[in-house]
Amino acid sequence: MRGLVALLGPAKVLGTHDDLLLYEYDGAVDTATPDAVVLPESTADVAALARFCHEHAVPIVPRGAGTGLSGGAIPVEGGVVVSFARMARILEIDVPNLRAVVQPGLINLHLSTAVAPHGLYFVPDPSSQKACTLGGNVAENSGGPHTLAYGVTTNHVTGVEIVLSDGTVARLGGRAVEDEGYDLVGSFVGSEGTLGLVTEITVKLTPLPEDKRTLMAAFPTMDEASETVSAIIAAGIVPSAIEMMDQLATQAVEASVHAGYPLDAGGILLVEVDGARDGLDDTRARIEAICRDHAASEVRVATSALERERLWAGRKGAFAAMGRLSPDYYVQDGVIPRTRLPDILRLVKDAGARHGLQVANVFHAGDGNLHPLILFDSRLGPDQLERAKAAGLEILTACVEAGGSITGEHGVGMEKNCFMPLQFRPSDLAAMHRLKEAFDPAGLMNPGKVFPTPSRCREFAFASTAR
Amino acid sequence: MTATATRAIPTDATECARLLAEATADRRTVRIKGSGTKSYIGDVGATDVELGTERLAGVIDHVPADLTVTVGAGTRMADLAAALDRAGQFLPLDPPHADEATVGGVIAANSNGFWRARYGGVRDLLIGTRTALADGTVARAGGLVVKNVAGYDLDKLLVGSFGTLGVIVEATLKVLPLPERSDGLVARFDRPADAFAVANAVTRAASRVEACVVERSEDGPWRVAVQARGSDPTVKRAMSDARREVAAGHGEAVELADALVRMRELPARATDGALVRVSLPLAASAAFAESAVRLESFAAVIVDAASGIVRVHLVDDDDDAVIRDAEALLLAARMVGGAGRIERRAEQLRSRLLTWPNRPNGDFLMRRIKEAFDPAGILEPGRSAFA
Numbered sequence: 001m002r003g004l005v006a007l008l009g010p011a012k013v014l015g016t017h018d019d020l021l022l023y024e025y026d027g028a029v030d031t032a033t034p035d036a037v038v039l040p041e042s043t044a045d046v047a048a049l050a051r052f053c054h055e056h057a058v059p060i061v062p063r064g065a066g067t068g069l070s071g072g073a074i075p076v077e078g079g080v081v082v083s084f085a086r087m088a089r090i091l092e093i094d095v096p097n098l099r100a101v102v103q104p105g106l107i108n109l110h111l112s113t114a115v116a117p118h119g120l121y122f123v124p125d126p127s128s129q130k131a132c133t134l135g136g137n138v139a140e141n142s143g144g145p146h147t148l149a150y151g152v153t154t155n156h157v158t159g160v161e162i163v164l165s166d167g168t169v170a171r172l173g174g175r176a177v178e179d180e181g182y183d184l185v186g187s188f189v190g191s192e193g194t195l196g197l198v199t200e201i202t203v204k205l206t207p208l209p210e211d212k213r214t215l216m217a218a219f220p221t222m223d224e225a226s227e228t229v230s231a232i233i234a235a236g237i238v239p240s241a242i243e244m245m246d247q248l249a250t251q252a253v254e255a256s257v258h259a260g261y262p263l264d265a266g267g268i269l270l271v272e273v274d275g276a277r278d279g280l281d282d283t284r285a286r287i288e289a290i291c292r293d294h295a296a297s298e299v300r301v302a303t304s305a306l307e308r309e310r311l312w313a314g315r316k317g318a319f320a321a322m323g324r325l326s327p328d329y330y331v332q333d334g335v336i337p338r339t340r341l342p343d344i345l346r347l348v349k350d351a352g353a354r355h356g357l358q359v360a361n362v363f364h365a366g367d368g369n370l371h372p373l374i375l376f377d378s379r380l381g382p383d384q385l386e387r388a389k390a391a392g393l394e395i396l397t398a399c400v401e402a403g404g405s406i407t408g409e410h411g412v413g414m415e416k417n418c419f420m421p422l423q424f425r426p427s428d429l430a431a432m433h434r435l436k437e438a439f440d441p442a443g444l445m446n447p448g449k450v451f452p453t454p455s456r457c458r459e460f461a462f463a464s465t466a467r
Numbered sequence: 468m469t470a471t472a473t474r475a476i477p478t479d480a481t482e483c484a485r486l487l488a489e490a491t492a493d494r495r496t497v498r499i500k501g502s503g504t505k506s507y508i509g510d511v512g513a514t515d516v517e518l519g520t521e522r523l524a525g526v527i528d529h530v531p532a533d534l535t536v537t538v539g540a541g542t543r544m545a546d547l548a549a550a551l552d553r554a555g556q557f558l559p560l561d562p563p564h565a566d567e568a569t570v571g572g573v574i575a576a577n578s579n580g581f582w583r584a585r586y587g588g589v590r591d592l593l594i595g596t597r598t599a600l601a602d603g604t605v606a607r608a609g610g611l612v613v614k615n616v617a618g619y620d621l622d623k624l625l626v627g628s629f630g631t632l633g634v635i636v637e638a639t640l641k642v643l644p645l646p647e648r649s650d651g652l653v654a655r656f657d658r659p660a661d662a663f664a665v666a667n668a669v670t671r672a673a674s675r676v677e678a679c680v681v682e683r684s685e686d687g688p689w690r691v692a693v694q695a696r697g698s699d700p701t702v703k704r705a706m707s708d709a710r711r712e713v714a715a716g717h718g719e720a721v722e723l724a725d726a727l728v729r730m731r732e733l734p735a736r737a738t739d740g741a742l743v744r745v746s747l748p749l750a751a752s753a754a755f756a757e758s759a760v761r762l763e764s765f766a767a768v769i770v771d772a773a774s775g776i777v778r779v780h781l782v783d784d785d786d787d788a789v790i791r792d793a794e795a796l797l798l799a800a801r802m803v804g805g806a807g808r809i810e811r812r813a814e815q816l817r818s819r820l821l822t823w824p825n826r827p828n829g830d831f832l833m834r835r836i837k838e839a840f841d842p843a844g845i846l847e848p849g850r851s852a853f854a
Contacts, residue, residue, distance in 0.1 A: 171829070176805045180806045180853045183623045186624070190620050236646075277704075409616055438835035
């Protein structure tokens with residue numbers, strides 16, 4: 001602590017008990033208190049800090065806005081939390097090359113707002129985009145509702161500057177679509193802060209679509225809604241978003257946001273198509289017809305930007321609205337092949353019921369990325385969170401057995417690292433660990449994340465059930 | 468190294484991995500061969516073993532409604548295309564050597580075509596792999612689903628690794644339904660500035676085209692080829708936008724015919740001289756192409772206007788002129804923030820013109836990664852000279 005102050009000055013280091021408490025949690029359910037918090041203002045600060053930590057064998061845990069949903073920013077093995085709150089500038093908007101160069105602490109939405117006057121935007125739009133940072137997006141390979149047609153973070157990053165755990169600064173990739181040699185940028189994105197600290201990011205900017213069509217369709221049950229998703233995709237339509245919500249979620253959303261979703265529907269779809277104006281109405285009509293073929297009781301098309309925003313406000317405010325139903329929730333992020341939606345959704349409901357808990361579903365149906373919100377009330381006793389976690393594990397097991405993944409966009413973090421053996425065999429994990437050793441041989445970057453740790457994972461002994 | 472390699476043709480991942488473990492134990496070098504269409508890339512000599520992937524072929528799993536397909540790495544792209552076509556789908560990837568190339572080779576060489584800006588490249592379409600490693604283990608990465616962040620993205624590491632980290636045995640890719648309509652044009656321009664202005668406008672238009680390529684051969688005019696595929700109204704709109712831009716740029720449009728295929732297959736034809744391939748920031752490609760045309764040994768230039776990949780074919784009786792011009796182009800690419808390689812060169816130039824004369828960003832990490840995956844250095848020696 002004193003060494004850090006001597007190195008970086010008192011203004012960049014936090015160490016009092018009260019200060020540290022603010023950094024012991026993120027958007028997930030686990031907590032741990034850091035030994036110190038550092039607020040670097042430059043790449044040089046980050047490199048100096050890394051060299052110091054390397055010399056003293058202290059773990060380094062990078063942190064953006066702390067909105068992560070897998071405990072990625074939690075210093076589970078102690079050490080220094082590095083907050084990028086003071087490295088939040090847009091360094092360059094390069095319109096001719098369709099690129100922007102930004103610092104990691106920049107808030108996601110601020111980038112799209114800044115480039116909108118040029119008719120451009122940054123595609124990944126996590127629900128937390130008003131708060132989450134680009135550095136966090138790179139670490140987690142974040143998605144969002146509109147990544148179905150245009151890809152997630154890794155498809156929109158062409159270059160990074162990183163600081164390794166020994167203080168080495170490296171530039172990977174650049175403004176061109178690719179560099180020669182191994183795709184180090186692609187290997188780094190989604191590494192959850194375990195390979196290095198990102199200090200600068202070069203992202204692709206995409207021309208804003210000329211127009212959009214947004215529609216909401218209500219179905220008697222989740223089965224019809226699920227089958228509609230498959231039918232839309234199979235018809236050759238790739239919407240920019242297909243979101244699904246069950247009745248429990250709809251009721252919570254309506255009570256808080258008043259998006260105008262029908263309360264009696266068993267399942268609701270929110271579908272958006274965008275692109276050139278020509279053909280959009282044609283596509284919208286085809287989607288409407290598919291919805292009606294699958295017993296939709298109501299199809300409502302947004303006729304103004306205001307109506308579109310209202311429909312989306314319900315979806316984006318859904319997690320926050322859960323407070324209406326239950327004081328706590330535990331959200332899972334499993335992925336399944338789209339065609340398995342109906343049976344897995346039934347299984348999700350049953351898993352909750354077996355543990356005496358309700359489950360609400362609000363998720364990215366178009367790419368099969370579930371977000372079951374397992375509702376619990378920690379005031380009723382310590383076993384509530386345990387029950388929620390047990391139901392969550394059953395759901396993830398089913399996802400993997402269906403040929404899917406334990407996480408689609410929230411990351412493994414410390415929440416699911418013990419579950420990695422569900423999806424990967426020891427040889428798969430060993431191959432991943434070779435990459436870890438190449439970047440971080442000292443093992444100081446965000447320890448206790450992604451890979452199973454013997455101390456915390458003893459109670460879980462899985463054999464991979466992946467297909 | 469021996470002059471004639473032993474040929475090994477594994478039938479599954481386990482056998483493939485065992486062969487590699489034995490090679491590692493005996494320190495025998497291994498070349499991995501699909502159809503051998505891109506064997507001109509890299510600075511490789513003879514190896515002790517040639518590992519053929521032809522028995523690791525065939526569609527393993529295709530669920531049309533999930534828009535994914537899992538295939539053996541030795542599957543020929545043409546065979547995969549035929550299987551997908553029967554289900555009304557296609558793999559949105561148009562690499563050179565499109566018919567003969569194998570899926571594994573296309574991934575290992577990160578071999579893309581002109582559709583990249585519209586559908587994504589190999590790295591964006593690949594969602595899962597099974598790979599035999601030098602230590603005899605088999606590693607799976609990614610999976611069968613289109614969205615997945617569990618663990619490191621080793622799929623990305625394999626794309627463009629040229630077999631230097633392992634033998635890709637199986638791959639899962641995203642596919643799409645076949646578009647209902649296709650249209651295109653090719654337009655001639657007197658002035659390069661007009662050609663590039665048109666290409667720039669077309670690639671950024673709201674009506675997204677599938678391909679937009681600028682080309683010039685030695686004595687020919689500047690030409691811009693445009694192709695649009697999709698639903699009827701979107702294709703009509705894209706082509707009407709393109710024709711308007713062409714007219715505004717004083718171009719003369721004619722039928723597309725097989726122009727794009729010819730442009731795409733330049734690497735297959737470029738057996739003489741040298742073929743330089745660079746990736747550039749988008750806005751740098753026009754000036755780069757114009758200066759390439761003025762080089763002594765200039766023969767042809769092909770610019771993928773949507774992704775910034777530029778190929779220049781250099782041919783001259785004087786080898787020194789080819790070498791000088793090739794080196795100048797790679798230097799120019801670096802100066803504008805791009806990167807490149809000598810993708811192909813005539814046999815007599817091999818020793819004088821290395822594929823990767825320059826090291827890319829982060830080369831020290833690449834060396835460490837290679838060391839971690841293949842400590843004995845048996846896999847494709849020379850092919851990873853970029854590190």
